[in-house]
Amino acid sequence: MSPISRGFHGRRHETAADTARVPPGQYVTSDFPVLSAGPTPHTPLQDWTFSLRQAGTDLRTWTWPELLALPAEDVTVDIHCVTRWSKLDTSWRAVPIDTLLADVDHQGTYALAFCDGGYTTNVPLADLTAGQAWVAYSYDGQPLPPEHGGPARLLVPHLYFWKSAKWVRGLDLLAADEPGFWERYGYHNYGDPWREQRYAGD
Amino acid sequence: MAGTAVRGRLTWQVATVETVRDETASVRTIGLAVPDWAGHTAGQHLDVRLTAEDGYSAERSYSIASAPGEPVAITVERLDDGEVSPYLTEELRSGDEIEIRGPIGGYFIWTGDDAATPLLLVAGGSGVVPFRSIIRHRHNLGSDVSVRLLYSARSLPDVIYRAELDDAGDGVAVIFTLTRQQPPGWTGHSGRVDQRLLAETAWPAHQDPLTFVCGPTPFVEAMASGLVELGYPAGRIKTERYGGAEAP
Numbered sequence: 001m002s003p004i005s006r007g008f009h010g011r012r013h014e015t016a017a018d019t020a021r022v023p024p025g026q027y028v029t030s031d032f033p034v035l036s037a038g039p040t041p042h043t044p045l046q047d048w049t050f051s052l053r054q055a056g057t058d059l060r061t062w063t064w065p066e067l068l069a070l071p072a073e074d075v076t077v078d079i080h081c082v083t084r085w086s087k088l089d090t091s092w093r094a095v096p097i098d099t100l101l102a103d104v105d106h107q108g109t110y111a112l113a114f115c116d117g118g119y120t121t122n123v124p125l126a127d128l129t130a131g132q133a134w135v136a137y138s139y140d141g142q143p144l145p146p147e148h149g150g151p152a153r154l155l156v157p158h159l160y161f162w163k164s165a166k167w168v169r170g171l172d173l174l175a176a177d178e179p180g181f182w183e184r185y186g187y188h189n190y191g192d193p194w195r196e197q198r199y200a201g202d
Numbered sequence: 203m204a205g206t207a208v209r210g211r212l213t214w215q216v217a218t219v220e221t222v223r224d225e226t227a228s229v230r231t232i233g234l235a236v237p238d239w240a241g242h243t244a245g246q247h248l249d250v251r252l253t254a255e256d257g258y259s260a261e262r263s264y265s266i267a268s269a270p271g272e273p274v275a276i277t278v279e280r281l282d283d284g285e286v287s288p289y290l291t292e293e294l295r296s297g298d299e300i301e302i303r304g305p306i307g308g309y310f311i312w313t314g315d316d317a318a319t320p321l322l323l324v325a326g327g328s329g330v331v332p333f334r335s336i337i338r339h340r341h342n343l344g345s346d347v348s349v350r351l352l353y354s355a356r357s358l359p360d361v362i363y364r365a366e367l368d369d370a371g372d373g374v375a376v377i378f379t380l381t382r383q384q385p386p387g388w389t390g391h392s393g394r395v396d397q398r399l400l401a402e403t404a405w406p407a408h409q410d411p412l413t414f415v416c417g418p419t420p421f422v423e424a425m426a427s428g429l430v431e432l433g434y435p436a437g438r439i440k441t442e443r444y445g446g447a448e449a450p
Contacts, residue, residue: 002259003216003299005252010260011285025261027285034419035443037309039426039436084261117436147423185308199306201211 018088021078023193026086033085034147037181041116041146041167048151050135051170052104053114059104059173064151067135070095075134077157079164080193091141094134094155097171101129108173112180113154116167121180122189123156123163125173132158135168160191160198212303214251219298220273225362228280229328230291231267236274236302242266244339245311245332245414245442248276248304252286262286265331265416265442266305269338274302277362279328310414310442312336319410320348324395324425326417327355332442333414334363337370349374352403354395354421357383377403395421400428407433416442 011027018028051061062070072095080086112122127133136155137144144150149166156163162182183189188197196202221233242248246266253259262285268275280291294300310332312321321340323333330353340347351370355361357380367376379391379399391399405411413434415425422443429439 002214002251002253002301004255005289005293005300006298007293008252008254008260008289010252010254010258025259027260033443034423036441038441039430039439040423041436083263147419181309186306199212 021088022086023080024196025198026080026084026193029085029087031085032087032090032148033081033083035081035083035162036117036147036166037119038117043116043151043167045151049169050100050152052100052106052173053170054106054108054173058170059106060100061170062100067095067137067152070099073134075136075155077155079157079161082160082162082187082191082193082198086193090139092134092136092155093138094136096131097128097133097135098131100135100171106173107175110174110177112172112174112178113165113168114170114172115165116169119165119167119181121154121163121165122178122183123159124177124190127156127159128171132156158192160188160193162187163191212306214301214303216299217274217302219294219296219300221275222294222296225277226360228291228360229277229362230280231275231277232290232294233268234274234276234300234302239274240305242270242274242305243308243311243313244270244335246305246307246335247332248274248302248306250276250286250290251301251303252289253301260285263306265335267331267334269335269342271342272338277328277331277334310416310440312339312412312414314339314343314345314347316412317345317347319412320350320405322405322411322413322429323349323351324413324415324417324429325351325353326421326425327360328362329415329417329421329442329444330362332416334366336414337367337374340374341371346373348405350403350405351376352379352395352400353377354379354381354417356381358385358388395425395428397428397431400425401432404429404432404434410438413439414442415439417444419443 045064048064051058076091078088134155137152154165154168217234217236220235223231251261264276267277278290281287
């Protein structure tokens with residue numbers, strides 16, 4: 001039983017319609033806050049590639065023009081950051097992970113996303129397929145700004161947003177799960193916002 | 203699942219407010235008695251949960267201001283459009299109970315093990331809070347690691363922990379810059395931290411300093427990029443950002 005915080009009323013400004021879309025413990029913001037563990041990397045587009053990898057070998061690599069040439073979707077989704085902000089109806093242009101995976105033969109069950117700056121995050125492959133995840137390169141009709149993960153970031157909106165790795169450069173397709181950066185530092189391994197899986201053990 | 207089995211669950215617990223101290227007109231340090239605190243590392247944060255009479259609750263994260271081994275304290279800046287911070291800075295009194303869980307975060311931490319290289323701390327506004335924990339921890343350890351704290355504040359009355367920082371001890375240099383208002387006779391730096399001031403105050407890159415940057419996002423972006431330009435390897439720069447005026 002939580003103690004009552006005498007004199008605390010809270011704000012509760014979300015509409016009823018929003019409430020159904022906002023996971024427990026989250027509040028809606030119209031801003032787009034930034035969280036990263038280090039400096040923002042700036043990789044020139046001519047050096048940028050996206051790779052699907054298995055057991056240390058690149059199965060397939062796309063250059064920036066090759067990625068842009070793939071069929072893309074306009075995606076409008078709600079996103080939920082573990083630091084408690086949620087942002088509704090964010091719009092992205094993005095290539096489905098399904099499209100990328102269709103191009104390779106692999107035996108992976110888990111994916112470890114790797115990024116410029118050394119960031120990693122792990123997601124079961126079943127959460128990246130069936131239209132649930134993308135590589136996004138445009139936000140709100142504009143090229144994705146570097147502080148928000150540009151040139152391209154992973155977009156996995158049904159998990160907490162740290163899983164939507166910024167500055168993503170590829171996926172390592174793994175037979176066994178391997179925790180990524182925040183997952184090693186005490187954050188939840190899976191990160192379902194609707195089950196409030198913020199920290200390990202939640 | 204792999205990697206999760208060894209970690210304990212962070213459970214909510216009731217903490218009692220022992221002390222409240224106003225640091226500035228909008229910033230307050232809250233000392234807590236936490237019966238089952240597992241201990242923390244300098245730089246970590248904790249979650250606070252407030253519950254209204256009808257069961258509505260709101261949670262936010264705050265940096266821990268006290269050193270490891272000291273009673274848990276948080277320092278909170280009031281955001282006028284905030285939901286939790288006005289309550290913590292204006293309503294909360296000694297003897298009140300709030301729920302907390304933590305400590306949280308294993309990256310933006312300083313354990314004192316990396317004593318061979320100097321430490322650079324770069325703070326914007328209330329971004330100085332985790333650095334109080336680090337500086338106090340250094341003192342408690344008897345560490346002789348050299349520290350420079352570059353602290354950007356709006357004005358002298360907005361400087362948090364001023365007396366404590368003025369008395370930080372040998373080996374800790376505190377460099378202030380006041381961005382909006384300087385008192386008469388101010389001999390410190392004025393204005394935002396630009397590349398010139400950063401180059402002047404940061405340790406030379408060849409000394410391989412370990413750097414922590416904490417503050418509002420635009421500040422952290424500018425400082426981290428500036429340090430990379432000075433030759434700091436990105437992997438030696440740890441950042442923590444908060445939404446500042448944007449986030450409630």
